[in-house]
Amino acid sequence: xxxxxxxxxxxxxxxxxxxxxxxxxxAGTSLRHVADGAGLQLGSLYFHFASKDALLGEVVTDAVQFxxxxxxxxxxxxxxxxxxRDRLSAAIRAxxxxxxxxxxxxxxxxxxxxxxxxxxxxxxxxxxxxYAQSWSALVEAAQRDAGLPADADTxxxxxxxxxxxxxxxxxxxxxxxxxxxxxxxxIALVLR
Amino acid sequence: xxxxxxxxxxxxxxxxxxxxxxxxxxAGTSLRHVADGAGLQLGSLYFHFASKDALLGEVVTDAVQFxxxxxxxxxxxxxxxxxxRDRLSAAIRAxxxxxxxxxxxxxxxxxxxxxxxxxxxxxxxxxxxxYAQSWSALVEAAQRDAGLPADADTxxxxxxxxxxxxxxxxxxxxxxxxxxxxxxxxIALVLR
DNA sequence: CGCCGTTTTGATTTCATCTTAGAATCTACT
DNA sequence: AGTAGATTCTAAGATGAAATCAAAACGGCG
Numbered sequence: 490x491x492x493x494x495x496x497x498x499x500x501x502x503x504x505x506x507x508x509x510x511x512x513x514x515x516a517g518t519s520l521r522h523v524a525d526g527a528g529l530q531l532g533s534l535y536f537h538f539a540s541k542d543a544l545l546g547e548v549v550t551d552a553v554q555f556x557x558x559x560x561x562x563x564x565x566x567x568x569x570x571x572x573x574r575d576r577l578s579a580a581i582r583a584x585x586x587x588x589x590x591x592x593x594x595x596x597x598x599x600x601x602x603x604x605x606x607x608x609x610x611x612x613x614x615x616x617x618x619x620y621a622q623s624w625s626a627l628v629e630a631a632q633r634d635a636g637l638p639a640d641a642d643t644x645x646x647x648x649x650x651x652x653x654x655x656x657x658x659x660x661x662x663x664x665x666x667x668x669x670x671x672x673x674x675x676i677a678l679v680l681r
Numbered sequence: 682x683x684x685x686x687x688x689x690x691x692x693x694x695x696x697x698x699x700x701x702x703x704x705x706x707x708a709g710t711s712l713r714h715v716a717d718g719a720g721l722q723l724g725s726l727y728f729h730f731a732s733k734d735a736l737l738g739e740v741v742t743d744a745v746q747f748x749x750x751x752x753x754x755x756x757x758x759x760x761x762x763x764x765x766r767d768r769l770s771a772a773i774r775a776x777x778x779x780x781x782x783x784x785x786x787x788x789x790x791x792x793x794x795x796x797x798x799x800x801x802x803x804x805x806x807x808x809x810x811x812y813a814q815s816w817s818a819l820v821e822a823a824q825r826d827a828g829l830p831a832d833a834d835t836x837x838x839x840x841x842x843x844x845x846x847x848x849x850x851x852x853x854x855x856x857x858x859x860x861x862x863x864x865x866x867x868i869a870l871v872l873r
Numbered sequence: 874c875g876c877c878g879t880t881t882t883g884a885t886t887t888c889a890t891c892t893t894a895g896a897a898t899c900t901a902c903t
Numbered sequence: 904a905g906t907a908g909a910t911t912c913t914a915a916g917a918t919g920a921a922a923t924c925a926a927a928a929c930g931g932c933g
Contacts, residue, residue: 494900494910516709519890532893533911541891641866645849649870652848653841674833678841681873686930687880711920724923725881733921 499537501527506548511658515545546611553616556587557623573630574680577637580627581654581679582672588658589668624651636680650679691729693719698740704852707737738803745808748779749815765822766872769829772819773846773871774864780850781860816843828872842871 505526509518520541524531538544563583564576571579628647631637637646657671697718701710712733716723730736755775756768763771820839823829829838849863 498910514706514708516706520892521890530912531891532913535892536910638866638869641869642862645863645866646870648848649845649867653845656840656844656847657837670834671837674830674837675841677830677833678838679870690880712922713920722882723921724883727922727924728880 495537498527498529498533502529502534502537502544503548503551506544507552510545510548512660518545520544543611546613549613550611550616553613553620555590556584557616557620559583559587560623572636573627573632573634574636577627577631578676578680580624581650581675582669585654585657585668585672585675586665588654589663589665621647621651631680650675653679687729690719690721690725694721694726694729694736695740695743698736699744702737702740703850710737712736735803738805741805742803742808745805745812747782748776749808749812751775751779752815764828765819765824765826766828769819769823770868770872772816773842773867774861777846777849777860777864777867778857780846781855781857813839813843823872842867845871 502523506518506523509522509526513522518541520534521531523544524534527534534544538547560580560583563579567575567579624647625643628637628650629643632639632641632643632646653675657675663671694715698710698715701714701718705714710733712726713723715736716726719726726736730739752772752775755771759767759771816839817835820829820842821835824831824833824835824838845867849867855863
């Protein structure tokens with residue numbers, strides 16, 4: 490283990506940042522707050538991250554990556570022979586689970602996805618966009634299946650679904666059972 | 682018209698504030714920016730509003746009031762004899778129209794509604810809560826109609842619908858025709 | 874016109890924030 | 904154990920934001 494000490498605090502910083510970020514939003518997040526959460530002194534952050542933007546950028550890509558992995562895994566488990574309707578249903582459940590994961594990593598995505606003005610520099614935007622596009626594909630397949638209204642704009646429908654799921658996270662932490670129940674509701678609502 | 686001059690600039694400030702808030706979020710909004718948008722000097726704001734929080738609070742209550750009025754009007758136009766399904770459908774269309782109104786008043790609600798930590802003091806929270814409750818009633822009626830899944834938690838469904846509509850507003854201003862089309866999509870998606 | 878309350882200005886204070894830099898401490902390796 | 908390098912701390916600088924206030928500008932009314 491040649492590279493450890495730095496990596497562990499780095500992790501701690503990212504988790505703290507994700508938490509604060511999810512709670513306060515981008516502009517509302519102060520680095521002192523993040524440092525406190527990580528048990529560090531303000532100045533020490535800069536050994537690990539070049540700037541606030543860089544840190545937040547990494548939080549975002551991390552969180553998106555996380556959700557992406559979960560969704561991909563769920564889809565692979567379901568096999569590629571599944572109907573578009575079933576695939577979308579599985580993706581919804583996986584996305585919701587990722588969003589409500591204890592680690593706080595998930596919750597961060599939610600806050601940011603729509604206010605990423607200052608993240609232009611980092612590669613975060615690309616990640617978010619790619620993830621959104623994969624959802625477009627899922628929606629389109631479900632539309633062909635007649636699982637979703639076929640005459641509606643795919644991108645609009647995709648945004649509605651993602652927006653509905655986004656509205657699911659709040660101050661209160663949901664139990665896995667509750668998340669499952671919410672997923673049932675979303676699926677029942679969206680897939681007739 | 683004994684009370685005019687101040688009121689007109691007051692209006693201007695509120696509009697500017699709504700725009701900036703909608704674009705930058707609460708913490709990201711600087712009062713200098715708001716003042717610029719209103720054609721005023723920073724210090725002049727404090728003649729009209731006691732603090733940033735007070736200003737924000739008024740923007741929110743204003744915007745919620747606006748949406749509330751639109752929805753109520755739409756419901757009254759439809760008559761109280763209408764089915765729960767039809768009433769919900771009308772409310773969705775009205776809410777979306779309010780959200781995308783040119784005046785920028787609508788867009789402001791959307792950004793803030795869920796990050797109102799600093800609004801505790803003002804009466805804004807009460808307004809938001811009341812509006813949300815009226816939506817619960819609409820959803821519940823539609824559930825009895827079998828327009829919506831009846832076994833799902835009303836509050837969850839309500840949040841999903843509001844969240845989906847919230848996801849509808851973005852940087853680009855939508856034309857009334859586009860808003861109508863989006864409304865059609867939402868209604869088709871939500872009411873089977 | 875010239876006055877008085879209303880409205881706006883512009884300078885100033887206070888404070889939080891991001892960022893930097895050098896000193897201090899710790900860790901891993903010989 | 905001792906040392907070099909990696910990690911963290913402390914302190915300070917720079918910027919920008921919220922809030923305050925005396926003084927100036929405005930605007931209707933006698």
